[in-house]
Amino acid sequence: MKKMMLAAAASATLFGLAGPLAAQDATEKTVAITYIVEHPALDAVREGIVAGLADAGFTEGKNLKVVARSAQGNMTTQTQIADEFAGLKPDVAVGISTPSAQALKASMGDSPVVFAAVTDPVAAGLVTDKEKPEANITGTSDQQDYAPMLSLIKTLLPEAKKIGVIYNPGEANSVAQVDGMKAVGETMGFTIVDSPAAQSTMVPDAARNLVGKADAILLPTDNSVISVLEAIITVGERAKLPVFTSDTESVERGAVAALGFNYGEMGKVTGKMVADILNGTPIADIPVVVPGNQDLYLNMKAAAGMGVTIPDDVKASAKKVIE
Structure with missing residues (x-):
């Protein structure tokens, strides 16, 4: 005790x-x-x-x-x-x-x-x-609808076909998110390439494992992964592999874009x-609540660093733009 x-x-x-x-x-x-x-x-x-x-x-x-x-x-x-x-x-x-x-x-x-x-x-x-x-x-x-985020990726990266996902296979919600992304992605012409990381220290290797296998990375709201986001951003910048997230706070930390909750x-x-x-x-x-709508956050510097061009109309639709 x-x-x-x-x-x-x-x-x-x-x-x-x-x-x-x-x-x-x-x-x-x-x-x-x-x-x-x-x-x-x-x-x-x-x-x-x-x-x-x-x-x-x-x-x-x-x-x-x-x-x-x-x-x-x-x-x-x-x-x-x-x-x-x-x-x-x-x-x-x-x-x-x-x-x-x-x-x-x-x-x-x-x-x-x-x-x-x-x-x-x-x-x-x-x-x-x-x-x-x-x-x-x-x-x-x-819990989010993955179609809007995947549609955004399709708009920004029209040639993208394979989306890499890093997640902790030991966290039930992360597994559920990846399953949801796969189901929605299939209907939109995407293949989801998963790269599991059972703990935060394994995340950098999981990110590097996606280089050459994915056209972009989409991160779920996985705490083990988001806590070491900077390591993934470093891989994305070096490999010109754009990093998107479901967590708007991550955009200020260097992700290209996120559609997510406040x-x-x-x-x-x-x-x-x-x-x-x-x-x-x-x-x-008191029922369980899913509060708010999905807001678009953009990081223009991160986009340029990872080779993504943000159209003016997408930029104009963002709730927050980090220059």
Whole structure:
């Protein structure tokens, strides 16, 4: 037990708090948040959750205590954090990403759990019915329609036939995304060339494996992959192999383009769900939500570096253009 607590404390990142929960005022609510790894999209979700709670009247330092733990990409640590949360007994536990949510579901018993940024909560075993979730778990999904992104690639790269996909085969949502891309891609004349990477350290090799085999790379919302995006960008620049993603935050980091969700807004929607639970709404009455529309983000410098020409009409349709 002592070893477990030390491991969890070592990975702690708290909003205005350090270490285990202190004595709590009876009117103060506690929300415990965990996430598998730190990268801009998940960070935006976490910050959005806190903002959404504040919008609903739950403010840190007044009537809310937020505890946040990063697993630093380690599933053993993630399990330890989930067990720690079970002992802390927060009013609501939040898992950002599929592995984090799965760990909480396994550890929290009947305590309220909310997930965020989970692509396919049914395939991940979190809920069986998104419209009528189980009594103690609901949340937000970033499940996307792949046809618009593949259509964008076809517009930008008319000669492209093979799309490389890097993903973690051990993450259920990543596998579901790749299967979805293959099904949609086949109807659009694309062959999806998958290049699995079971952990982040294997991602650079997975990217290099696609050189000469794919005309472009399309990355799913896979945390193991997105956390080391820069390594993929380096391969793309050197090989003139354009890199596209489903994560808009990745465009600022060097991807050519993304059609995806605003993860900060997703966090706010999640925070509102948490607030509803804190106010007494039964989880069974809160369906799983896929918030917002897909927004187009473009990086003109990255496009030029990877040999992609962005037509004026595509640029004009973008929500954000990074020059």
